[in-house]
Amino acid sequence: MADSHHVHLCRYSDEEGYTCEQECNDSGWCYWHDSNIIKDSPADKENLQEYARNGGMLRGISLKHADLAGIDLVNHHHKNGFDFSHADFYRADLTCAHLFNINLEYASLMKADLSEANLHNANIKHCNLLGIKWQNAKIKNIEIGNELIQEILAQKAQDDYDLVLALDLFEQSEEIYRDLRKHAEREGIFKLSGRFIQKELTMRRYQMKKPSFARLMSKVVDLFCGYGEEPLKVVNFSIVLILFCAILYFFTGINFEGQQHYFDASLPFTTNLNHFFSCMYYSVVTFTTLGYGDITPIGISRLIAATEAFTGSFTIALFVVVFVKKMTR
Structure with missing residues (x-):
């Protein structure tokens, strides 16, 4: 009766179901999967x-x-x-x-x-x-x-x-x-x-x-700026800050041509909308520190305006630095 030869395969397998079909040596691993063999010949x-x-x-x-x-x-x-x-x-x-x-x-x-x-x-x-x-x-x-x-x-x-x-x-x-x-x-x-x-x-x-x-x-x-690598983050922050401050002005009030502009539920929608646009305009002017003087803050709006102006000047300077850094690479 002829002797049958049983080939032992490499025992490598991984969590994704891959196995090695190479014949193994005495260690149970094939030549390439055996970590005890240094392949430097x-x-x-x-x-x-x-x-x-x-x-x-x-x-x-x-x-x-x-x-x-x-x-x-x-x-x-x-x-x-x-x-x-x-x-x-x-x-x-x-x-x-x-x-x-x-x-x-x-x-x-x-x-x-x-x-x-x-x-x-x-x-x-x-x-x-x-x-x-x-x-x-x-x-x-x-x-x-x-x-x-x-x-x-x-x-x-x-x-x-x-x-x-x-x-x-x-x-x-x-x-x-x-x-x-x-x-x-x-x-x-x-x-x-x-x-x-x-x-x-x-x-x-x-x-x-x-x-x-x-x-x-x-x-x-x-x-703020992705460690100086994302100038768009500065732009997005600026837009959010301008919009947020405009909403605050809308509820705290600003003075324009002797009239106070703020949200009033008793006023028509179009009037409130016009007041909000005035607040948005004032927010942009304050953020960029242009200071035309046609609109002035009142009450607590002065604190909001001071904070926005300080933050705006810092943010604009930051954007210039980040943008120049990106463009000069």
Whole structure:
């Protein structure tokens, strides 16, 4: 009777149902998923390229300390790039690597060397980006998502009242965004660098004591102008303030040509509407500190006018600074 040979497959599987159908070694893992094997031999680079092009399971593979300098991992003539989700590239040498359109979601690039690498259109959502060497890496159109994996874990740690861990993770997030911001500036991708500086300063705010004056002021600056990156926030705030003050004037009253203009339920709708437009006009004049003098505040309206004038002069100056900063980049 002929002996039957039972092939043991790699035990890799993930939460999305993907499994590896490569034959395993004594550890129960295939060569590429075995984290105890360092892929730094001269043949590993060529073998990985061949493995990827032959449809091998790339998700979750272990490439820690791997020597992959100059490797070509572009899925040529295909719309979607190779899927390296959950892969581990810890301290891997990826200098001059071709990684166009690669999927690195939930992977780890921690302390990897990506100098001169091509990461155009790469998906690095929830990827561990701590300590990466970005020198001259090409990052146009990368997808980074709204949150780093460290941010998600930090918020979870906060919910679990592990404040020490949360603080450390927010500090890591700040470092990652700072490195990305500096690299985006060097590459001339200023829109991306503007987004990164907002996230960098937000992570710094999360490390401040709560409550504290410094944290409050940081939040105010974010709300007013997005840390200097969103001039439209200043415009929106100005419109809201002008409208809000106009409503206050409408109920507290202003003096126009010897007559008081304010809301009076006994007056016709058209008269009240005309009074409101007068209040709106006065609010605009006060906010911009033009001060024509044709309308004057009365009673408590004087306090509202003084507050609006002070806030308006500050807001206009802020808008000029933010707008010039954006335009001169």
